[in-house]
Amino acid sequence: MPESEDERNRAIVDAMRLTLAEAVGRLAPDIEPALHYSPVAGSELAEESEDDQ
Amino acid sequence: MTVREIGKMLRSGQASCVEIVQEALRRIQERDRYRTFITLMAREALEEAAKRDKELASGIDRGPFHGVPIAHKDLFYTKGVRTTAGSLLFKDFIPEYDAMVVDKLRAGGAVSLGKLNQHELAYGTTSKNPHFGFVLNPRDLERVPGGSSGGSGAAVAAGFVPMALGTDTGGSIRIPASYCGVAGLKPTYGRVSRYGVLPLAFSLDHVGPLGETVEDCALAMAEIAGPDSRDPTSSQVPVPNFCGEAPARLDGLRIGVPTNFYFDHVAGDVSASVYNAIEAMRRLGAGTVEVRVPDMLELNAAHQIVQGTEASSLYVSQRNGSQIGLDVWRLLEQGRLISGPDYVNAQRLRTVYRRQFDALWQSVDVLATPTTPIVAPRLEQDEVETNGYRESSRMAATRLVRAVNLLGEPALSLPCGRSVDGLPVGLQLVGKPFSDARLLGIGRTVERHLL
Numbered sequence: 124m125p126e127s128e129d130e131r132n133r134a135i136v137d138a139m140r141l142t143l144a145e146a147v148g149r150l151a152p153d154i155e156p157a158l159h160y161s162p163v164a165g166s167e168l169a170e171e172s173e174d175d176q
Numbered sequence: 177m178t179v180r181e182i183g184k185m186l187r188s189g190q191a192s193c194v195e196i197v198q199e200a201l202r203r204i205q206e207r208d209r210y211r212t213f214i215t216l217m218a219r220e221a222l223e224e225a226a227k228r229d230k231e232l233a234s235g236i237d238r239g240p241f242h243g244v245p246i247a248h249k250d251l252f253y254t255k256g257v258r259t260t261a262g263s264l265l266f267k268d269f270i271p272e273y274d275a276m277v278v279d280k281l282r283a284g285g286a287v288s289l290g291k292l293n294q295h296e297l298a299y300g301t302t303s304k305n306p307h308f309g310f311v312l313n314p315r316d317l318e319r320v321p322g323g324s325s326g327g328s329g330a331a332v333a334a335g336f337v338p339m340a341l342g343t344d345t346g347g348s349i350r351i352p353a354s355y356c357g358v359a360g361l362k363p364t365y366g367r368v369s370r371y372g373v374l375p376l377a378f379s380l381d382h383v384g385p386l387g388e389t390v391e392d393c394a395l396a397m398a399e400i401a402g403p404d405s406r407d408p409t410s411s412q413v414p415v416p417n418f419c420g421e422a423p424a425r426l427d428g429l430r431i432g433v434p435t436n437f438y439f440d441h442v443a444g445d446v447s448a449s450v451y452n453a454i455e456a457m458r459r460l461g462a463g464t465v466e467v468r469v470p471d472m473l474e475l476n477a478a479h480q481i482v483q484g485t486e487a488s489s490l491y492v493s494q495r496n497g498s499q500i501g502l503d504v505w506r507l508l509e510q511g512r513l514i515s516g517p518d519y520v521n522a523q524r525l526r527t528v529y530r531r532q533f534d535a536l537w538q539s540v541d542v543l544a545t546p547t548t549p550i551v552a553p554r555l556e557q558d559e560v561e562t563n564g565y566r567e568s569s570r571m572a573a574t575r576l577v578r579a580v581n582l583l584g585e586p587a588l589s590l591p592c593g594r595s596v597d598g599l600p601v602g603l604q605l606v607g608k609p610f611s612d613a614r615l616l617g618i619g620r621t622v623e624r625h626l627l
Contacts, residue, residue, distance in 0.1 A: 128506070128509075129509075131506075132506060132509050132510045132513060133513060135510055136484075136510050136513040136514060139477045139480050139481055139484075139514075139518075140481070140514070140515075140518050142473060142474055142477035143474070143477050143478060143481055143518060143521060143522055143525070144521075145474070146471065146474040146477070146478070146525055147521050147524075147525065150525065150528050153528050153531075154521075154524050154525065154527075154528055
């Protein structure tokens with residue numbers, strides 16, 4: 124039976140996810156705990172709210 | 177003709193800007209069987225050229241691009257001119273402002289001839305556009321020009337313009353540069369503003385030039401590089417001089433030659449041309465260092481996950497593919513299947529590999545690799561086989577270029593030889609972040625000795 128479009132797409136994505144999961148497993152000790160992203164980076168509002176306290 | 181050659185003609189009085197533009201338009205109208213343009217702006221270009229002539233006559237010279245015809249991939253916003261991204265989704269989209277890079281090139285005196293064909297939504301490597309026509313490779317009309325900036329590569333290769341702008345999310349400047357036999361630079365992430373550029377994947381998209389020569393790319397970078405307050409990802413790192421003298425020799429340069437990944441499953445005539453270019457660099461005084469690069473298969477998988485998620489997030493409201501080509505629709509569907517944890521982990525892996533590459537840059541100055549493992553495939557060729565290794569033409573095209581988008585390093589592709597069929601082969605030089613000017617200088621030296 125021919126593979127459906129959905130099955131084909133899922134197989135492609137599963138292959139990527141497997142490679143990624145292996146990398147995460149192998150590199151786990153080195154992986155940063157979180158993305159380098161601060162929601163208040165560069166915001167002057169952060170300073171103002173500190174003053175309010 | 178290169179940017180410098182056109183400039184000499186203008187300043188020596190051999191031709192006017194209007195005559196140069198008229199001649200470019202005539203060539204396009206007579207010979208554009210490659211379907212490079214979606215919108216040709218003949219009237220506007222001639223009006224602009226007339227203004228540039230008046231300026232030169234009154235002693236105003238805007239610099240190297242003064243009066244030089246160029247063109248833009250059709251995803252750069254152009255005020256009052258339709259900007260389609262090669263898609264029916266944007267067939268009636270007329271921007272109300274210019275992209276920062278469009279604005280900068282016009283301020284530098286360049287004359288835009290129009291908007292170039294591309295792979296639909298910049299999401300593919302063939303530029304077989306189902307809505308605006310398949311772009312053909314001027315080196316062999318039965319082959320693809322690469323993509324997604326296929327119209328840019330083809331327009332430069334056909335000699336219509338000496339420089340065209342493109343974008344690169346997973347190789348979309350370097351692949352057409354390789355397949356069409358022209359130069360192309362993916363700059364460092366943040367080096368060039370993306371304000372007014374239709375995105376594909378916001379953390380991977382780069383704007384850059386494709387040129388007849390590496391010098392044409394360097395001249396373009398001098399115009400378009402720099403910070404932009406309207407693009408929060410643009411860098412504040414000072415802009416270097418892109419147009420200094422190219423070094424006569426490469427003494428002291430440390431070229432990293434990968435012993436893993438980059439020369440695996442590469443066509444014999446492609447790797448022979450690349451090794452020949454590396455040998456030419458050694459003769460110019462450079463040293464070679466064999467290096468083992470981080471796991472590029474994992475990097476490529478992380479790239480696919482980031483690109484797939486970010487691209488699908490843009491088109492999340494498209495619930496059916498009736499207006500989108502099947503290949504692009506499939507990729508958008510695949511992106512919707514990627515989970516949140518996978519996307520976050522792919523982003524986290526970027527920092528790990530960033531550190532690994534930073535360590536690599538301690539021992540080498542550039543990496544030299546093939547740009548693509550194959551030469552331009554035939555139009556009907558969906559799969560390729562290299563030394564017994566079968567893969568889709570898309571995966572082959574992106575295999576050696578996409579990881580660099582995840583890391584942000586600058587990467588230059590320049591022609592370095594011919595295959596047994598006489599098709600161009602691309603050499604990729606990758607440098608550490610913000611070494612764009614040095615990379616272009618090395619590329620100019622290599623180009624001079626390979627031509």
